[in-house]
Amino acid sequence: MAGITRGFLGRRGERDPRLPPGQYDARDQWPVLHAEATPRISTDTWTFTVEGLVEHEVSWTWDEIHALPRSRYDGAIHCVTTWSKFDMTFDGVSVDTLLEAARPLPSATHVMAVSHTGYTTNLPLADVADGKAWVVWDADGAPLAVEHGGPARLLVPHLYFWKSAKWVSGLRLMDHDEPGFWERNGYHDRGDPWAEQRYQGD
């Protein structure tokens, strides 16, 4: 049990039950946090690839991925730096649609999400399957801004937002877990906000 901080009473008033522990509501702000220079990625050369332990490696161009069935996420996002944001709308394609095309091998258990910048983040395959993850290019009805990962980012909203790789370029399916960029730097391998899995060992 944490020691009580002298004089700290916390927020007054009712706490929003949609907030995971240790999070606050960023309301109309959408903070921007990433470690690399913000890249400029042209949709003319953009690609998304599913590779690794799959029956068929598949790549989509910008036009090709837009020709796939659309899928929408309405809801909250949660950043490990303690802000959450409610009532967001993201449009794109379900990761299920992409996985169906590539057909994961039975041995695949994890994925590494990879970005055009070299950023990586690891996830259990189950966390990007069955309607839990998207590749999105619109946020709240407008094209995703470059500082938020545009032209397209991964969206895995039930996990902390560093798992939702900005400028995503693909998924690599693996038969083991291995740490991505922040995970090598001490962040949690899964990152469930409701369990407060912020850092390794949480």
Next chain:
Amino acid sequence: MTLTPGGTTHRRTLRWQTARVLAVRDETPRARTFTLALPEPRLHLAGQHYVLRLTAPDGYTASRSYSVASAPDGTGEIELTVERLEGGEVSEFLHDVVQPGDELEVRGPIGGFFVWPGHAPALLVGGGSGVVPLMAMLRQARASGHPDLVRLVVSARSPGELYYAEELPGPETVVVYTRQAPPGAGRTAGRIAVADVAPLVREGEDVYVCGSPGFADAATAVLMEAGVPVDRIRVERFGPSG
């Protein structure tokens, strides 16, 4: 680009410990430095941060990350400089309530990318409160007797809003004022420009940029125009995280 970690975060650094506040000092009207004594000292790398957690009697917690401003020195003490953000439940509490003698829960040091190993030449570019982790780097370079390893460019709105105003000036530092320059300054007030950084760029070294997202993107653009390759730029963006 490559995103290669410059250090590591060890599991033991992620255990919470209870630090004692030794001193509190104002840097500007809105920024205050807290000197903390750690019962379990852990040597940090310049650029790393600590997470600070407040706990209410009902178990409610609020935590935020703060960069270490002090150089790694083996004393078991660290300095965190905290900007007071309006409505920021943690920064307002730290500014309004915390006094020497208080205890605060912290864990760290954390961060393996925005770190300076302490021996390679580096260009440091900070805006506003973004100077804090860069100050740890400058202090380390000076303490090691090799201040010429780093060059620090700081952007501040006005002289009254410059952090570490007494200590920071020197042959290895440049201050860029964006709104109001002091009398006799060699440069009129204005946002950071290619001319501010171009004379300081050296081939083959890393550049550390820290500040708001807007500052970080503006500084990155200026550095690239001055010839810095994008894969040599490490960025830390400070969000409005109270």
